[in-house]
Amino acid sequence: MVSGDLSTSKPKQAIGIALVLLVLGGWSFFDSFSNVGYAPKQPIPFSHKLHAGTNKIPCLYCHSNAERSRHATVPAMAVCMNCHTVVRTDRPAIQMVAQYYQSGKPLPWVRVHREPDYVYFSHQWHIARGFACQTCHGQVQNMDVIQQSKDLKMGFCISCHRANKAPTDCNTCHI
């Protein structure tokens, strides 16, 4: 056998395949940490496209705490019932919301956007600076099912902070 003949050597073939698999596996392993596109099934098919897009309800109408606090918060069910005591009460999804509300149970939404516990992010400061919600949350008004559109990892935050001359001291986000 000629030395260095990769195509025919069985052990060398095996090593080659293993290397390719390792690279692919490693890449997919680390890439799986990205949450872009995470669109979990919610208890009711709430559509931001309908509410924020077609009906043009401002984001802060429901997520009013975003300009007052670090947490944007999902609105209290009373906010939904503001309209839905009369609007579209024929829809089963609306009836389910009403049922939860009457029986005193909160509707268990599935959380989509989540920073780790060691990250401090304040909606209030960013809204005060005038950033649109879409900057980080994407085109929510076009989403039937809410999904995470930006990866929201540290690089994402730092690049915007650098571009806008915001502080990049570690304690800005890591209290």
Place this chain on the structure above:
Amino acid sequence: MTEPTPKHWRSLAELHGDPEVRELREREFLTPSEETTEIPSRRDFLKLVGAGAAFAAAGCARRPVEKILPYLKAPEEAIPGKAVWYASTCGECPAACGVLVKTREGRPIKLEGMKEHPLSRGGLCARGQASLLNLYDPDRLRGPVAVDRNTGAANATTWGGLDARTANALREARGGGGRVVLLTGTVTSPTTRALIDEFLKIFPGGAHVSYDAVSSDAIAKAQELCYGERLIPHYRLDRADLLVTLGADPLGTFLSPVEFARDFSSRRKPESGSMSKVVAIEPILTLTGTNADVRHRVRPEHLLCIALALAHELHVRIPRAPLSGNAAVGAALGGYPAETVERDAGLKPGTLAALADELWANRGKSLVLAGPQAAPASQAVALQVAANLLNMALGNEGATVEMATPSLQAQGSEEAVLSLVEGMRAGEVQVLLIQGVNPAYTLPAALGFAELMKRVRFIVSFSDRVDETARHADFVAPDHHYLESWNDHEPNRAVRSLTQPAIAPLYDTRAFQDTLLAWGRSLGAGSLAATTGSWHDYLKERWRGDVYPKSDAAASFDLFWEGALREGVWQAKDRGRARPASGAFRPEALSEIPATRAPAPSGGPLSLVLYVPVTQYDGRSGNNAWLQELPDPVSKICWDNYVSIAPSRAKELGVSEYEMKADVVTVDVGHAKFDLPVHVQPGLHPDVVAIAVGFGRTAAGRVGNQVGQNGYALAQATGGRIGLSGIPARVTRTGRRAPLACVQGHQYTENRPIIYETTFASFLKDPSSGNDAPTSEPSMWSRHQYLGYRWGMAIDLNACIGCAACMVACQAENNVPVVGKSIVLRGREMAWLRIDRYYSGNPEDPETVHQPMLCQHCENAPCETVCPVLATVHNSEGLNLQIYNRCVGTRYCSNNCPYKVRRFNWFDYSSVREKSLRLVLNPDVTVRSKGVMEKCTFCIQRIRDGKERAKALGVPVQDGDIETACMQSCPTQAITFGDINNPKSRVSELMKRPRGYHVLAELNTLPVVTYELKVRNREEVGS
């Protein structure tokens, strides 16, 4: 190689240069490395790595599903992420300091002192800060229980059942004329007292007995004898140029420590041109003693003689006092000339004459304060009478001893509780209701209260757990925690404050007052029968009737009430009634004083002093982990009590204590004895041994049980008094040794000067006297630039009394974990801020300095340069940051820190198994996991909050807007934090003062924490 003796030393071992000190210095961490000495083989190592990687890959590729549960109707005032504050009053002890309760998402997470409160003025002591944790104590009762008197076993019951059974018992008692007694502690709430009166009036044999384990009854009794009225005066330490304490501890546990600390420190400012002088005459080293200018150690039996000798100087030897010619006075004092007393007590000749002259020179501006439980029981009242005579002679009445607005913070009567005990012994008490006290634990064991409870037909306890008393009761009707309660408080007649709930009751508990209302109504008799409404309504009605008319508020009562709740404290315009005309000092009171001096005890048994520790008080919060882990301010020992012995006596007995292990001795007082480890305590009189009460609980809960021994068991009950002092005791070695967790024992100053001090006289000549601290070295590099804010701190060693309020405030604010005794023994306590206590001078009778030590946020931080992953860096505002998620746990930063302020999470201290304890965590501060370094951050979350608030208002941060937790809680305002780039900020002014220095400045770390050196008002320092 002999090293020079350090001028300031933290322990006797350091002073003597013992070999184990030198050995411990070599070790960075107290224990040898925890790693095993076996190194795995290469094949095993690779297997482990491979398996680990495979499991990691196979594991979490999917993120966990998290739910968000919205409100149904969001409460108007609560925005998630923003704190809501409520004004309330601390209920941990009867001092009733004003607090602001910080709540997040409906639960209290921090207590802060209320600046507007006229007594506490923004300070809050260590126990007040820790009282928050009691709300979330997992060992609280979840609801009412029925107790089996024989076994102490408790079974859940219903309020209806409990009420029915109690109503029956009460009806029986009422019908048969049996005694119904309500035994409480000091009730500072006038409305509750009114309700109690109304309730007890239903019964012909109804009585309210007020009993304090930490008793000031001797003072009240002496006031009654001397002036005809039983009261506790309002002591004004801020008006005293000369304070002489006779075994009293106003800075520690006496009556109103926060108020006294603030008043005390207001007269200790050398820059003002005048400074008070504090003379402590005491058998043990109290917290006040550590802050005194002059100290005299005496036996407890001699406190009375000394007081009388001082009076003799003023009335007989050089008659100058008003009652000098009085025959009764002369007769009473005749047997106590100064020379004889000095000889008996072991004082230098001339001491008392000089002190009497000093007192006379400061008449009207001096204060003689005698500890109510400092003298032996038979002398307790006499000592107070002597102190009253002195204060009267010196014209202190109305100045430093205010009787017009007496203190209502200690209403307990020893005579009343002892007569109750006799009544129980005789079988006269039919129904006993116990609230706010634990007599089976705190009364002297010789009285046998637990046994006597068997002779009472029906007993209900209102305790929040089945404690030592409740296990002998029939029912426990648990009261709310004060943070869940409505109440009002009247610490003195000029001040009324409110308590309002900051959280709905966590469990099925019921307010004690609501329980009384329910029972009163069910009996269908008396003024309560016709009432409806809850305790809250009752309280409001009382305020409508009592307080509102006096307030001359123009608004309606409802608006007034809302305002009162918002402010939390209300002050009466008229500051109390005028002193009754018949209130002149009655010399007949001096008949209390024995005519002949008791012979000086010599040889024989030692004199035992049972003292009230600053951390545990009377043991009521024994299950509070923050308090158990808080080191005693003087001995720096936590998680235990011990027998304190003077160094000379320890040598004689052959007992010692080193490397956190101590000889165990048996303390025998005749009617009781137990074994305790020894602590060699400089500053004790050689004939005195001291044991702290408040430990040795058996029914406190999982944290407090079996910690130490119950000192109350050794107390005496003689002649209508409960005696905690001067008890003859025999101390014998057992030959065993036991570990004592001392946090001061394992770091050494390496003979570097850390403390600087001077005398007031030298300070007046030259304000920078004593400040020999080196300034920083010249440097090749230019300094760092801090544009914008730069945070710094100034700590005044003259103001710091060592009370450790800051330590618990920091723990509450920053989620600092509790690690327990075994970990503290390894030197791994987690407190971010510690108070180092340094002695100097004579090891038998040293002087003391307290120095809070925290991260110095050095400009040239040695920790930052050695972190391999840059988890600790400086930010643009001068703070040294610790980024927890980046830290990999090399611990090189802690190795390099010369101040040794970094704390490492060796284990997972923070995973809390009990749900209720998670509620106390501050959501703004990361909870650190295993393997992460942590340290003081200058409360960066509060800095951020302050900046956010200022930004929202569109203004820069004003000086005083941002307070670190330690600064906020300090009763004496020893800590000042602020922007040192702002030349007008308070901290900048303090930094510029000549007293300021940096610790270890010669290392060129350039810390931003400036300490102001200690100034003592005595002739020379460290003699």
